[in-house]
Each structure stands twice: as structure tokens, then as C-alpha cells.
Amino acid sequence: MHLTEEEVAFQDSVRRMAETHVAPIAAEIDENDRFPEELVPIYGDMGLLQLWVPEEYGGPGANLTMVCLAREEIAKHSETCALLAGLNSMFALPLIHFGTQEQKDRMLPLLAKGRTLTAIALSEPDAGSDVSAMRTRAVRDGDHYVLNGQKQWCSFGSVADYIMIFAKTDDGGGVSNISPFMVDVKNTPGVTFGRNERKMGMKGSINVPIFLENVRVPVENMLGEEGKGFRAAMRALDLNRPAIAAASLGLAEGAMKLAVDYARQRKQFGKAIAEFQGIQFMLADMAMQIEAARGLVYTCARAGDKGDFEQLSMLASMAKCFASDMAMKVTTDAVQILGGYGYVKDYPAERMMRDAKLNQIFEGTNQIQRLIIARNLLAA
Numbered sequence: 001m002h003l004t005e006e007e008v009a010f011q012d013s014v015r016r017m018a019e020t021h022v023a024p025i026a027a028e029i030d031e032n033d034r035f036p037e038e039l040v041p042i043y044g045d046m047g048l049l050q051l052w053v054p055e056e057y058g059g060p061g062a063n064l065t066m067v068c069l070a071r072e073e074i075a076k077h078s079e080t081c082a083l084l085a086g087l088n089s090m091f092a093l094p095l096i097h098f099g100t101q102e103q104k105d106r107m108l109p110l111l112a113k114g115r116t117l118t119a120i121a122l123s124e125p126d127a128g129s130d131v132s133a134m135r136t137r138a139v140r141d142g143d144h145y146v147l148n149g150q151k152q153w154c155s156f157g158s159v160a161d162y163i164m165i166f167a168k169t170d171d172g173g174g175v176s177n178i179s180p181f182m183v184d185v186k187n188t189p190g191v192t193f194g195r196n197e198r199k200m201g202m203k204g205s206i207n208v209p210i211f212l213e214n215v216r217v218p219v220e221n222m223l224g225e226e227g228k229g230f231r232a233a234m235r236a237l238d239l240n241r242p243a244i245a246a247a248s249l250g251l252a253e254g255a256m257k258l259a260v261d262y263a264r265q266r267k268q269f270g271k272a273i274a275e276f277q278g279i280q281f282m283l284a285d286m287a288m289q290i291e292a293a294r295g296l297v298y299t300c301a302r303a304g305d306k307g308d309f310e311q312l313s314m315l316a317s318m319a320k321c322f323a324s325d326m327a328m329k330v331t332t333d334a335v336q337i338l339g340g341y342g343y344v345k346d347y348p349a350e351r352m353m354r355d356a357k358l359n360q361i362f363e364g365t366n367q368i369q370r371l372i373i374a375r376n377l378l379a380a
């Protein structure tokens with residue numbers, strides 16, 4: 001993978017930031033399931049929250065490769081903290097790709113300042129993989145839309161200032177009646193949040209249900225043409241799945257480093273366990289799988305940088321699926337190499353294994369990724 005000088009400098013600065021600010025809190029935020037709010041100004045000042053915001057609006061104007069580099073570096077220490085890099089992606093991407101000039105002029109300079117948190121609300125209790133089954137309704141009433149319904153799993157929802165909420169503008173099935181609405185959730189009556197989900201892993205990253213009761217949203221906050229929002233959701237997912245893949249890559253690299261360090265110092269039968277072939281083969285498999293995932297992640301990122309969206313969709317699914325399955329295997333093997341110490345909280349191996357599981361599920365399960373890959377193959 002060839003990186004430009006600018007990309008290498010960016011990667012170095014994120015690596016240093018992660019060693020200084022993320023590594024020391026990684027175990028504690030997991031232990032306490034605490035949102036690491038102290039990282040918000042640090043990331044904001046480095047442009048990490050608002051990576052995608054173009055330079056013309058005051059943002060860093062990062063490309064997909066840089067988003068992936070940031071996620072990879074931070075996830076070596078904590079995937080929860082990695083998810084905060086490009087936190088604004090899922091809100092900003094539909095806006096950048098499908099918003100009107102007026103909407104971009106209004107919202108993007110605000111995001112560029114690096115203190116505004118945003119989220120996306122797509123999934124519902126009965127509409128996860130099947131996005132088009134959503135039931136949240138938006139009914140036009142004069143110069144407003146009135147939103148009613150329930151969203152589920154909203155990442156960072158209860159700390160967000162703005163949420164891109166997807167709703168249907170009529171009762172029909174299919175995807176031709178879905179629209180995204182930018183909602184100023186802290187200043188709009190009718191929006192309430194449920195309890196932060198008690199997850200197995202990725203603790204400290206918030207996931208909440210959202211209840212929408214007669215939420216009045218100005219017409220000018222609907223993105224694009226009414227009913228044409230499904231493509232905006234898919235574009236955001238196509239551009240964010242590689243970032244989940246990159247976080248999986250970083251997580252696996254962190255787990256492999258831990259396993260290598262441990263295998264070198266742990267002595268059994270009179271020698272370091274790294275001298276046993278059984279351990280060496282496991283470490284070699286980890287390294288091979290990590291490098292294979294890296295190739296796929298950054299090939300995919302370059303397709304995104306070129307704006308080749310037709311290619312990107314399938315590559316994004318391949319990268320997300322392959323890298324997250326790989327991270328599950330590598331983190332599980334890291335726990336195995338650490339033995340009993342891998343299974344307890346004295347080492348981060350068990351946290352990494354718990355975190356890895358979510359990557360196979362969110363942003364579209366790996367079964368959905370395989371379905372997208374197969375559909376692309378068969379349509380060709």
C-alpha cells in the first residue's frame with residue numbers, strides 16, 4: 001500500500017495521539033462502560049471527529065484512506081475510541097453527497113469546528129438488516145414534517161447534538177418513500193432516549209433506542225428529494241463499512257502484538273512459549289490474515305478516494321466482512337495464547353475479543369455483506 005507524505009504524517013500524528021490519550025484510558029472506559037468525553041476536544045482539535053468535512057467548509061477534507069488510517073491506529077488500543085474518529089461520518093456523508101448547497105452551508109461549518117457530535121438513526125426494533133421495513137413516519141404539516149416512531153441501536157445518540165433520522169413519508173413498502181431528516185435533538189420537543197444498551201463489548205460507545213413523538217422538523221431539514229433517501233443511507237454505509245474494516249484491522253494488530261509480547265516472556269517447560277511451534281504457527285496465521293485484510297481494506301479505501309462508488313459497494317462489503325471475521329479469529333487466538341491470563345481482565349485480550357464480535361454484526365451483519373457481494377457478482 002503506497003501512502004502519500006501527507007497520509008504518512010497524518011498516520012504518525014494519530015499514532016502518537018492514541019499512545020498518549022487513548023492507551024491509558026482504554027481499560028477503564030471498558031470497565032466502567034464510560035463514554036470518553038475527554039477525547040472530544042482532543043479529536044476535535046485534530047480534525048478527527050469531523051474527518052470528512054471538506055476544506056471549503058473549514059474541515060480537514062480527509063479521504064477514505066485517512067479515515068481508515070485513523071480508525072486502524074486508534075483501534076490498536078481501543079476500538080471504542082476508534083469509533084469516535086470520524087464519528088460524524090454517518091451524518092456528514094449523506095449531507096455532503098445528497099444535501100442542497102444551503103444545507104451544506106448551514107451545517108458543515110458547524111461540524112468543522114470539531115465540537116458538534118452527530119449520529120444516524122436508521123435501524124428500528126423490527127427493521128435491522130431490512131432497512132426498507134422501517135415504520136417511522138414523517139407526515140408533512142405546512143412548513144414542517146411531523147415524525148413519529150422508534151429507532152434502535154443509535155450509536156452515540158444520547159450525546160449527539162444532531163441526528164440524521166430516516167423515516168417514511170408514506171405507508172407503502174419498498175425503498176421509494178424513505179427520507180433523511182436532520183434533527184437538532186437537544187432543542188426539538190418529542191425526542192427521548194432509552195437506556196444505553198448493556199453490550200458484551202465496545203463498552204463506552206453508546207447505543208440507545210430513540211422515541212419520536214410528534215417531532216416537528218422544518219421542511220428545509222429534509223435531505224434531497226422526498227422519498228429518495230434510501231440511496232443516501234446506502235452511500236453512507238458503503239463509505240463507513242471500510243472504516244469498520246480498518247478498526248477491525250487495528251484491533252487484530254493490537255491483539256497480535258499482545259500475543260507476541262506475551263509468548264516471548266511467558267516461560268513453560270523451561271523456555272519461552274514463543275519457542276514452541278504450536279504457538280509460532282498461531283502467530284504466523286495471525287500475521288498472514290492481518291496482511292490479507294490490510295490489502296483489501298486499503299484497496300477498498302482507494303476505490304472510495306477515486307469516487308468509484310459502483311466498485312466501492314462490493315469492496316466495502318468484502319473488506320468489512322473479511323476484516324471483522326479475521327479480527328474475531330485473531331483476538332480469539334490471542335486469548336488462547338495468553339491462556340488463563342487471556343480470559344481475565346488483567347490483560348486486554350478478552351476486551352479485544354468482546355469488541356471484535358460487534359464488528360461482525362453492526363453496519364450490516366456479515367451475512368448481509370455476503371448477500372451484497374453475491375448480488376453484485378450475479379448482476380455483473
Ligand SMILES: CC(C)(COP(=O)(O)OP(=O)(O)OC[C@H]1O[C@@H](n2cnc3c(N)ncnc32)[C@H](O)[C@@H]1OP(=O)(O)O)[C@@H](O)C(=O)NCCC(=O)NCCSC(=O)CCS(=O)O
Nearest residue numbers: 120121122123129131132153154155231234313362363364
Ligand atoms: C439488504 C440491503 C443491502 C438491500 O436492501 P433491499 O433488498 O431492500 O434493496 P435493493 O433491492 O437491493 O435496492 C433498492 C434500491 O436501492 C439501490 N441500491 C441498493 N444498494 C445501493 C447502494 N449501495 N448504492 C446505491 N444504490 C443502492 C438499488 O439499486 C435499488 O434501486 P432501484 O430501486 O433498482 O432503482 C440493505 O437493506 C442493507 O444494506 N441492509 C443492511 C443495513 C445495515 O447495514 N444496517 C446497519 C445500520 S447502521 C447501525 O447499525 C448503527 C445504528 S443505526 O442507528 O442504524
